[in-house]
Amino acid sequence: MTLLPRLLAAYRARGYEIASGLNPAHWDGFDLAPFTWLVKDGQSVTNGLGIALGEVIFLEHLLAAWPARRILVIGNSFGWSALALGLAAPHGARLVALDAGLDPFSEEGLSLTEDMAHELGLHVRAVKGFSPQAVPALMAEHFPDGLDLVFVDGLHTVEQVEKDWRAVAPFLARPGAVLFHDVRNCGLEPGMAAVGAAAGQMPRLLEATASGMAILAHDLPPEAEAVLDAYSLSEGARAAVEAGLRWRRNRRWERLKRSIRKRWPGRDQKAAG
Numbered sequence: 482m483t484l485l486p487r488l489l490a491a492y493r494a495r496g497y498e499i500a501s502g503l504n505p506a507h508w509d510g511f512d513l514a515p516f517t518w519l520v521k522d523g524q525s526v527t528n529g530l531g532i533a534l535g536e537v538i539f540l541e542h543l544l545a546a547w548p549a550r551r552i553l554v555i556g557n558s559f560g561w562s563a564l565a566l567g568l569a570a571p572h573g574a575r576l577v578a579l580d581a582g583l584d585p586f587s588e589e590g591l592s593l594t595e596d597m598a599h600e601l602g603l604h605v606r607a608v609k610g611f612s613p614q615a616v617p618a619l620m621a622e623h624f625p626d627g628l629d630l631v632f633v634d635g636l637h638t639v640e641q642v643e644k645d646w647r648a649v650a651p652f653l654a655r656p657g658a659v660l661f662h663d664v665r666n667c668g669l670e671p672g673m674a675a676v677g678a679a680a681g682q683m684p685r686l687l688e689a690t691a692s693g694m695a696i697l698a699h700d701l702p703p704e705a706e707a708v709l710d711a712y713s714l715s716e717g718a719r720a721a722v723e724a725g726l727r728w729r730r731n732r733r734w735e736r737l738k739r740s741i742r743k744r745w746p747g748r749d750q751k752a753a754g
């Protein structure tokens with residue numbers, strides 16, 4: 482059974498309404514529509530929106546194929562992804578979520594996350610601190626035996642994602658993985674290139690995730706690699722989708738030219754030029 486009913490029920494029991502997984506095409510192209518909005522008394526309380534519904538399902542698929550037991554989340558906000566990971570992980574897994582408390586409500590999100598985790602029977606700690614500075618002490622206290630999975634969803638800058646990776650890389654076990662949120666959405670590809678150059682292996686882009694995640698994974702079992710394949714795009718498939726997009730753009734342009742020609746005969750050459 483999927484983790485979604487337990488995750489949704491935990492927030493609803495505290496009076497939150499949830500919007501997640503909406504299609505931007507149905508919302509006037511609104512790029513934040515797929516992500517998770519927690520709403521209380523009609524007001525969004527998640528300035529740092531949670532991962533999208535489909536990304537929760539991706540995590541569930543990944544952890545079903547590779548049951549990571551020691552998990553660090555950088556960027557907790559209201560605990561949505563931390564609790565999703567906690568529910569997806571095997572019984573007895575340990576998870577720590579770190580948040581600097583920068584976004585409005587993110588500080589109260591820490592105690593909320595711990596309280597809800599307790600109710601759900603999960604070993605989740607939510608602690609205040611800045612990555613990368615807080616990572617070494619956090620590791621010594623909570624994960625002296627190393628980490629299996631790190632989910633990076635804190636400050637979304639090119640420099641910061643490399644810093645986050647450098648902070649956790651020495652503690653990563655084999656098999657192990659660092660998963661980066663919002664790579665495509667926030668233009669973090671140069672950060673991934675820097676991580677790839679330092680690691681000697683490029684993070685893999687997961688195009689079928691709503692934010693365009695990327696993962697740097699080492700020695701995962703074949704079942705987990707198959708999950709990553711399902712969320713990736715081969716070169717041939719990419720070319721076909723790009724051709725479809727070009728056809729769609731071209732058709733729109735042709736329609737626009739026809740309509741200009743109809744309304745103002747003789748002006749379409751000007752518009753086309």
Ligand SMILES: C[S@@+](CC[C@H](N)C(=O)[O-])C[C@H]1O[C@@H](n2cnc3c(N)ncnc32)[C@H](O)[C@@H]1O
Binds near residue numbers: 580583634
């Ligand atoms: C996009 S939100 C995280 C959303 C969360 N992962 C989820 O799915 O519910 C980003 C969070 O990162 C925190 N943050 C920003 N910079 C940080 C840093 N250097 N270290 C730790 N947390 C940081 C912010 O306070 C904010 O709560």
